[in-house]
Every structure is written in structure tokens, then in C-alpha cells.
Amino acid sequence: MAKSDRVAAIGVGYSTTGRRTGLNRRQLVAQAVTAAMRDCGITADQIDGVVLHAGIAGAEPPGLDRIDALDVAQMFGMMPISFYNSDQGGPAYIHAAISAIAAIQSGQAHTVLTVRVINQRLSSEQERDSVQGPLFVPGDSQFTQPFGSVTPIQTISALPAQRHMERYGTTEEQFGAHVISQRANAALNDDAIMRDPLTMDDYLNSRFVSKPVRLLDCDYPVDSASAIIFTTEERAHDFAKKPVFVESASLSATDVLPAGFEKVLDMNHNSPFHAAELMWGRTDLKPADVDCAQLYDGFTIIVFQWLEALGFCGEGESGPFVESGATKLGGSLPVNTDGGACNVGRRHGANFCIESIRQLRGNESGARQVKDAEVAVWANAVGPFSGAVLMTSS
Amino acid sequence: MGISSIVIPESATAADYPPIPEVDNLTSFFWEGVANHQLLILRCGDCGTYIHYPRPICPKCYSMDNLAPERVSGRGTIYSHTTTVQPFHPYFVDKVPYNLIVVALEEDENIRITSNLVDLPNDDIRIGMPVEVTFQEVAPGLTLPLFKLA
Numbered sequence: 001m002a003k004s005d006r007v008a009a010i011g012v013g014y015s016t017t018g019r020r021t022g023l024n025r026r027q028l029v030a031q032a033v034t035a036a037m038r039d040c041g042i043t044a045d046q047i048d049g050v051v052l053h054a055g056i057a058g059a060e061p062p063g064l065d066r067i068d069a070l071d072v073a074q075m076f077g078m079m080p081i082s083f084y085n086s087d088q089g090g091p092a093y094i095h096a097a098i099s100a101i102a103a104i105q106s107g108q109a110h111t112v113l114t115v116r117v118i119n120q121r122l123s124s125e126q127e128r129d130s131v132q133g134p135l136f137v138p139g140d141s142q143f144t145q146p147f148g149s150v151t152p153i154q155t156i157s158a159l160p161a162q163r164h165m166e167r168y169g170t171t172e173e174q175f176g177a178h179v180i181s182q183r184a185n186a187a188l189n190d191d192a193i194m195r196d197p198l199t200m201d202d203y204l205n206s207r208f209v210s211k212p213v214r215l216l217d218c219d220y221p222v223d224s225a226s227a228i229i230f231t232t233e234e235r236a237h238d239f240a241k242k243p244v245f246v247e248s249a250s251l252s253a254t255d256v257l258p259a260g261f262e263k264v265l266d267m268n269h270n271s272p273f274h275a276a277e278l279m280w281g282r283t284d285l286k287p288a289d290v291d292c293a294q295l296y297d298g299f300t301i302i303v304f305q306w307l308e309a310l311g312f313c314g315e316g317e318s319g320p321f322v323e324s325g326a327t328k329l330g331g332s333l334p335v336n337t338d339g340g341a342c343n344v345g346r347r348h349g350a351n352f353c354i355e356s357i358r359q360l361r362g363n364e365s366g367a368r369q370v371k372d373a374e375v376a377v378w379a380n381a382v383g384p385f386s387g388a389v390l391m392t393s394s
Numbered sequence: 395m396g397i398s399s400i401v402i403p404e405s406a407t408a409a410d411y412p413p414i415p416e417v418d419n420l421t422s423f424f425w426e427g428v429a430n431h432q433l434l435i436l437r438c439g440d441c442g443t444y445i446h447y448p449r450p451i452c453p454k455c456y457s458m459d460n461l462a463p464e465r466v467s468g469r470g471t472i473y474s475h476t477t478t479v480q481p482f483h484p485y486f487v488d489k490v491p492y493n494l495i496v497v498a499l500e501e502d503e504n505i506r507i508t509s510n511l512v513d514l515p516n517d518d519i520r521i522g523m524p525v526e527v528t529f530q531e532v533a534p535g536l537t538l539p540l541f542k543l544a
Contacts, residue, residue: 028472070524071525116439132409133410134402134406134407134410134411135411135413135483136413136414136415136416137414137415137416138416139416139418140447141417142413142416142417142421143421143446143447143507143508144508145412146413146414146532146536147412147495147538148483148485148489148492148494148510149508150482150483150486151482153482154476154478158476158478159475159476159494159496161474163473163521166520166521167521207479208477208479208480209479209480210476210478210479210494211477211491213476262496263446263447263496264509267473310446356544
């Protein structure tokens with residue numbers, strides 16, 4: 001793509017984030033969008049598109065307020081707008097980002113606000129309260145839930161992780177090395193929630209949820225909203241912050257939900273490999289050009305598949321690659337420099353986009369800044385669907 | 395009508411039953427087969443493709459009129475497995491730790507069946523183990539296709 005046709009990210013913002021904030025979705029969104037607009041000094045009349053992704057993991061808390069993209073546009077006085085999209089499915093925040101990028105590339109809008117909002121309680125509370133009497137399960141789930149396959153921890157995480165271990169010799173300590181590394185990054189991030197350093201003993205003593213997955217392999221459910229504003233390259237220089245550019249982007253689906261996670265043909269080689277192939281096919285850059293990678297860590301094993309899919313190590317070699325220290329700050333490929341969703345909270349991918357932008361701006365990441373970062377990749381989701389975006393600083 | 399006729403006592407709670415299949419037009423053959431202790435998988439009579447989970451059309455040749463359940467061997471190998479320690483549903487509170495397996499069927503390894511292995515300590519389960527189907531009534535009126543070592 002000609003340089004002048006690129007899409008740029010210009011503003012980012014987070015809401016208050018934490019457990020039981022008492023804030024509903026409109027309140028969280030209002031905070032995050034305000035933060036993103038202030039970040040780049042944009043006004044509502046300069047935005048002509050809104051994409052909101054509002055799905056949550058597990059059952060919705062009772063009484064959750066309804067919100068869609070038009071609610072956001074109306075709250076901020078952005079009407080009339082020329083592009084909008086609201087959805088609950090797909091690979092979380094990256095679905096919104098790709099939609100916005102595609103809208104700008106096609107000319108349906110020039111400046112699109114993307115928002116991800118999550119309002120949820122502890123996963124265990126949601127699961128418990130979602131069950132009243134005997135539960136009848138329709139659709140594909142009737143082939144999985146009766147056997148006790150009732151949480152993504154089993155299907156997105158435990159089954160693939162177990163297969164990776166038996167197939168490639170990946171070890172618990174290699175999973176632990178990643179968990180410890182990204183916690184160390186979180187200690188350098190004021191936006192992170194979990195910031196105390198971890199040892200390997202801490203990891204190995206963390207309780208199992210579904211073997212081989214430990215509590216410390218799971219991201220951390222929170223109330224949170226995130227907002228990122230994209231615009232054309234032509235307009236990108238009109239705002240307060242140094243723009244960051246979308247070099248290439250991809251979205252992939254290889255199967256369906258809800259039970260697709262158990263029947264992806266290869267649990268260690270699924271949509272991320274397709275998404276990575278598409279993303280690299282749309283740029284002249286190579287994996288060796290990447291200065292930092294922000295890889296979705298709903299569960300540890302997902303990071304491992306992305307490292308392989310994106311070509312940072314050979315297939316099956318993510319365990320030794322992580323164990324070597326390559327993915328730590330100061331290593332050849334720092335990964336999840338903000339601490340990842342395990343430590344900043346489950347923002348369903350938006351944090352990886354925001355951290356990529358901050359790293360590429362070059363002056364916003366403090367002690368976790370990757371020196372001279374010019375190229376960053378971020379990725380979201382796994383299994384039946386996912387996506388990846390490559391961004392550059394110039 | 396097999397499982398679609400299952401009668402849940404008024405007093406039954408979520409602790410008494412695992413999630414119960416809600417049978418529909420496309421899936422009733424599967425659960426009727428299970429009630430008769432047969433593992434049936436939908437197959438395209440035109441091109442031979444096995445189709446699971448059931449769909450109204452063959453993804454290979456788009457046949458819609460020549461799809462029929464076929465009894466399969468019930469044999470396969472373990473594709474992956476986990477032992478779940480934390481219960482996420484009331485029925486499993488006194489069942490943990492329990493295993494969950496995904497079986498690749500002998501007839502077509504791309505057909506995957508989620509189930510439980512019944513006759514081996516959880517820690518001894520390994521990928522690649524040969525298994526075969528066995529039918530057990532796990533709660534009154536609810537029979538499931540489980541697996542044992544072959």
C-alpha cells in the first residue's frame with residue numbers, strides 16, 4: 001500500500017479498571033472515549049465512524065445496561081456519522097479495529113472511534129449464578145457441555161496446552177517463564193493491576209484450574225473500557241500525538257463457536273497461523289523487523305501459539321524460545337510489555353493495541369520502553385477466530 | 395424419542411444433572427442412537443464425508459437430500475485431555491477432579507468427540523491412547539457416550 005494511503009492510530013484511552021467498580025457500561029465507555037479524545041485533542045465533529053465491541057466472557061451480570069455503537073455516537077454528539085458497527089461475537093477487540101481500518105481504507109469513513117467495553121464479575125460467580133435449575137444446552141454445545149466441558153479454560157487453554165506439552169515437550173516451567181516475564185513488565189506499568197514480582201515457585205504453587213492450566217495462566221476479569229481512534233494518514237498529523245501507522249492487518253476465521261474450540265483440527269495450529277500468513281503477505285516487513293510483540297494472553301498457551309504462528313520461532317519451539325529469555329524486556333523480542341491481560345486485566349485485546357501505539361510513540365512507556373521501537377505487532381484471540389495487526393512508527 | 399423424552403423431576407436441581415442436550419431436528423438421531431447404545435454420525439451418501447456436529451448440508455459436495463446417520467465403530471484415539479479441578483457447574487462440584495477427553499474417531503480423525511474416559515486414573519491419560527465408546531446412564535434418564543480404553 002502506498003504510504004499516503006495508510007490508516008493511522010492517533011488517540012488512546014482507558015476507563016477506570018478494576019473489579020466491582022460499580023460503573024455500568026455507559027459510564028466506562030464515557031470515561032475511555034473521553035480519555036482517547038483528550039489524548040489526541042480531537043473533537044466529536046471530527047469523528048465520522050464508531051465501532052463498539054461489547055461481548056463479554058461467560059454469562060452477563062444481571063441488570064447490565066445495553067449499549068451499542070450508536071449509543072456511543074449519541075452520547076458524545078458525533079451524529080451524523082457515516083459508519084457504525086456493533087457486535088458481540090468474533091475475536092474481541094481486534095474485530096472492532098479491523099472493521100474500523102477497513103472502513104477508512106474503503107472510504108466509508110475517515111476517522112473511526114473503536115471501543116471495547118467489558119463489565120463482568122469473577123468468572124466463577126458468573127458461572128455459578130448462570131445456573132438455576134437443570135440446564136438444557138442447545139446447538140453444538142449439546143455435544144460438549146454434558147461431559148463437563150463448561151468453561152473456555154478447558155477448551156481454549158487446557159486441551160491445547162496439554163497437546164503442546166505431549167507433542168513438543170513443552171514444560172510447566174516454560175509456561176511459567178512467560179508468566180513471570182510479563183509480570184515483571186507489569187511492575188513497570190502504572191495501568192497494571194497485578195504488579196508484584198513472581199518466582200517460579202509462585203507459579204508452580206499456583207492452583208490448577210484444569211490441568212495443566214494454573215490460575216496464573218488465566219487473564220484477570222475486570223470492569224473496563226478501552227478506546228482507540230483511527231484516521232487517514234492525511235489527517236493523522238493534525239492531532240496532538242505522533243501518529244502510529246497500520247502497516248498490515250488481518251482477520252481470520254477457521255471454525256465456529258460455541259463448541260468450535262474443541263474441534264479445531266489442530267489445537268496448536270489454527271486461525272493465528274492463517275491470520276499471520278495474511279498479515280505478512282500484505283507487507284514487505286519480516287518477523288526479524290519486529291521490535292516488540294503484544295500477544296493475546298487470555299491463557300498462556302495462546303501466547304505460545306502466536307509466537308510460532310507469527311514466525312518468531314519454529315513451530316513447536318515456543319517453549320525453549322520463551323525459556324531462553326528472548327521475550328523478556330531487553331531480549332530480542334519483548335512480549336507483552338504492558339504486562340498482558342493477566343496483569344492489566346481482561347481488556348479483550350484492546351490493551352495490546354494501546355501498548356503497541358504507546359511503544360511506537362516512543363516516549364510514553366517509561367521504564368518498559370523498548371529502545372528505538374519502530375515496528376510492533378499485536379494479536380487477539382485464538383482457535384476458530386483471531387486477527388493480527390502490524391504497526392510502524394513512521 | 396430417546397433423550398428428548400427425558401423426564402426431569404420437578405425437584406431436580408442443577409446439582410443433579412450435568413447440562414442436558416436440548417435435542418433439535420438435526421441432532422435427535424444422535425441422542426436416539428445413544429439411548430440405544432449406538433454411536434451414530436451423520437454421513438453424506440453422495441461423497442462419503444462424515445459431518446459432525448450435524449448440519450443440514452454436506453460441506454464438501456453440498457448435498458442436502460442424501461445425508462443419513464451411520465453407525466460408526468466407536469473406536470478412536472485420544473486427541474487431547476485435561477483434568478478439571480475447579481467445578482464451574484453445580485453438578486461437577488462433587489465430581490472434581492474429573493477428566494475431559496477429545497477423541498479422534500477411527501473412521502475419520504477429523505471427527506472429534508468430546509467425552510470422559512471412565513476406567514483409568516486421570517494422571518495416567520495420554521494423547522494417542524486407543525479408546526472405544528461405552529454408554530452410561532449418568533443421571534436418571536440421561537445416557538451419555540463415554541469412552542474406555544480399547
